[in-house]
Amino acid sequence: MKHLIEKTIKTTDVFKGRVIDLQVEEVELPNGKTSTREVIKHPGAVAVIPVTREGKLVLVRQYRKALNKVIVEIPAGKLEQGENPLDCAKRELEEETGYNTNQLHFLLSFYTSPGFADEIIYLYLAEELGEGTSQTDEDEFLDVLEVTLDEAEKMIKQEIIHDAKTVYAVQYLKMKELSKGW
Structure with a gap:
């Protein structure tokens, strides 16, 4: 090499x-x-695939200035200097969705755009969600949605879900459903 x-x-x-x-x-x-x-x-980020006890995917809808449009995504956020990705995942899940959990499972990490950026995202699955407190950043405005896997797949086709981490999350859940009868 x-x-x-x-x-x-x-x-x-x-x-x-x-x-x-x-x-x-x-x-x-x-x-x-x-x-x-x-x-x-980029300091890196985390993304969380939150799944309710009813099997719904928890998503956030927000405006993305770089795209000049509103899209729907899984909760995610930037790592603070020296922050452990698991701690960041817990924080972002609660801040953005109002849910918390002790059932966060690390899935994998991936680079978002290796041709020009070193950003890495650590991806977690969150299950057994409980009520927490939503406290978004002062410059962050979003809506929380709970959708079925079929609804999420339709949102991908309609380009409402239009970012790689969320498309991956939906595909991951689809594979999990197919392999375990979830």
């Missing part, structure tokens, strides 16, 4: 923000030539 590695020659910080940082890196390519890479640095 050594023949694929790019060596960083120089890194220039272009922007430092609350959520992301942008760097431009000059790299030496495996063939000895140089190129530049624009890289988004």
